Amino acid sequence: MTDYRAAVQDMNFLLHDVFQVSQDWATMPELAEMMDADTARAILDEAAKLTETLIAPNARQADEQGISFKDGEVTTPDGYKEQFAQLAQGGWVGVTANPEFGGMGLPKTLSAQYEEMMCAADISFSLYSGLTAGAIMTLDLHASQELKETYLPRMAAGEWTGTMCLTEPHCGTDLGILRTKAEPQADGSFALTGTKIFITGGEHDLVDNIVHLVLAKLPDAPAGTKGISLFLVPKFLVNEDGSLGERNPVVAGSVEHKMGIHASATCVLNFDGAKGWLVGEPNRGLAAMFTMMNYERLGVGIQGLGAAARSYGTALEYALDRRQGRGAKATQEPQAEADPLIVHGDIRRMLLTMKAFVEGGRAFSTYVGQxxxxxxxxxxxxxxxxxxxxxxxxTPVAKAFMTDTGLEATIAGQQILGGHGYVREWGQEQWVRDCRIAQIYEGTNGIQALDLLGRKVAGSRGELLKPLLREMTEFLQADAGQWSAEYQQLADAVKSLTEVTEAVLAQVPSDENIINSVAVEYLNLVGYVVYGYLWLRIARVAEAQDALGEFASSKVKTAKFYFAKLLPRIHSLRPSIEAGSKELFSHELNEF
Structure with a gap:
């Protein structure tokens, strides 16, 4: 496994040259005094040191060892407890938390870069602090002042961690049928009873207390999602002086044995009259939880990006060093017994695809963060x-497209290493395994596609899409310079997206299956078009940065590759979308 090197130069380039986020910060009173370009660069430098030297070196061993489970308790891999303590000591668990409760209060544009570093270093380890950050945000926006003062300082300090407890054995996406009950108690608390599954970080030994955010139903709750409330349920109850009291009856019944993220504890949690407190308004729990979900879904997209970035670094290093066969005559090295892999066309195709997706994804996560x-x-x-x-x-595009392209990139990285990519030594197989879950949890990518096309686009009758189309169209009004062909290609793509959207919306009244039949292809179409827009923005800034030398030249060349080799994929998506639902529902699918 090669050493991890964070892409700090690219991150700074995106933040300060392409998206010019410091100009935004200067207009935002809550950020203006605490955040500027120099501060942001210093934070990224420290984050790079942390992830490169503390977290990444232990990732393979942690994956090999995994977690262990006995008598309801989880033991994390060797080194994790010490790593988390150092993370907490540096304030990194509360990077986005409200400064009022001890957090750094970093803007999302900056924390997204840190999240990528964490995921590239070790996705499993990143999940313990990542879920905590989301729980902190939810409590800060929706909990009572008393709950905030009791829990947020300890969570922001990394002394306690947080979870989100949604899924149950009989329901995942369809939360309206969840069965966990919350019974009101005389002291104003609630007794929660039920079972939650697939709970990331639901039990572990990194900290003394775990704060669960649990969706449950009150006795008089309306049916469906309108009857879901949100509750805070700690592993240990907290005394008035802030010390930990008795154990709450919420216990891990088992842990999942998974394809990847072996060092992350994925638990079944049993609530047996566990004491909890209402967060926000009764029957408004799902709306409160979605505060967390929007950030978490971008965070899951960044998991795909982080895995792809790590895979690309290893694949590039290997292709430069490994010698196999002969390339084209012009690239041969006669004095050597074979040429390096990097000269072969198919290797270059895979590497450039990885680079375009990684750097395009980094731009997209920064753009959504902005x-x-x-x-x-x-x-x-x-x-x-x-x-x-x-x-x-x-948000659904960020989650789904970044994880789909992340898996494609990690598989390409594995392929470049051949047999060495299939064995554990180089790490490529781990990144494929770890990346795979990101397409599934926090709402599968198919669900994300339904959210995009069904709720967001069709639900708004296309209105929610128009600002994005308008932004891209306005960008294309500027002088194209040497990019006239790519500008026209993007203009055609935007036009195609517009026409496809109109065609789908026109079929909705007459075809009840149209949305769920074409949603995935539609989301991919949006993803490729948005990446094209961002790659042109990157290229135009890069070509004006003479001082950046080879870095800028590489950006320009990668943008050219994206338009030549990847954006044309949309030409197969449009006819598939326009084909509608007929062929999907004309077959009974009952034969084996």
Whole structure:
């Protein structure tokens, strides 16, 4: 396994040259005094040191060892407890947490870069702090002041961790049929009874207490999702002086044995009258939890990006060093017994595909992060509303497209190493396994596609898509310079996306299956078009940065590759979308 090196130069380039986030920060009172370009660069440098030297070196051993489970308790791999303690000591668990409760309060554009480093270093380890950050955000926005003061300082400090408990044995996406009950108690608390499954970090030995955010139903709750409430249920009850009290009856019944993320504890949790407190309003729990979900879904997309970035670094290093066969005559090295892999066309195809997806994905996560920051901190209500609309539209794309392309990239990395990619020594097989779950949890990618096309696009009758189309169209009005062919290609792609959207919406009244039949292809179409837009933005900035030398040249060449080899994939997506649902539902599918 090669050493991990964080892409700090690229991250700084995106933040300060392409998206110019410091200009945004300067207009946001909550960020203006604490955040500028120099501060951001210093934070990224420290994050790189942390992930490169503390976390990444232990990732393979942690995966090999995995977690162990006995008598309801989880033991994490050797080194994890010490790593988490150092993470907490540096304030990294609370990077986005409210400074009022001891957090750093970093903007999402910056924390997204840190999250990528964490995921590239070790996805399993990143999950313990990542879920905690989401739980902190949910409590900060929806919990009572008393709950905030009791729990948030300890969570932001990394002394306690958090989870999200949604899924049950009989329901995953369909949360309206969940069965966990919450009975009101005389002291204002609630007694929760039920079983939750697939709970990441539901039990572990990294910290003294775990704070579970649990979806459950009150006795008089309406049916369906309108009857779901959110509760805070700690592993240990907290005394008035802040010390830990008696054990709450929430216990891990078992852990899952998984394809990947072996060092992450995925638990079945049994609540047997566990004491909890209502977070937010009764029967409004799902809305409160979705505060966390939008950030978490971008975070899951970043898991795909992190795995792909790590895989690309290893594959490139291997292709430069490994000698196999002869390339084209012009690239041969007669004095050597064979040429390096890097000269072979198919190897270059895979490497450039990985690079285009990794660097395009990094730009996309930064762009979505910028919209999240604007939705939260922008000076005017209209600017916040506009950004929130883009967030709603692009969150499912970020989760699904970044994890789909992340898996494609990690598989390409494995392929480049051949047999060495299939064995554990080089790490490529681990990144394939770890990346795979990101397409499944936090809502499968098929569900993300339904969310995009069904709820966001069809649900708004196309209105939610229009600001994105308008932004790309306005970008294309500028002088194209040497990029006239690519500008026209993107303009055609935007036009195609517009026409396909209109065609699908026109079929909705007459075809009840149209949305769920074409949603995945539609999401991919949006993803490829948005990446094309971002790659042109990157290339135009890069070509003006003479001081960046080879870095800028590489950006320009990768953009050219994306338009030549990857954006054309949309030409197979459009006819598949336009074919509708007929062929999917004309077959009974009852034969073996």
């Amino acid at each position: 919209q999240l920051d604007r939705a939260k901190y922008a000076a005017t209500e209209q600017d916040r509303a506009d950004a929130e609309a883009l967030v709603q539209l692009l």
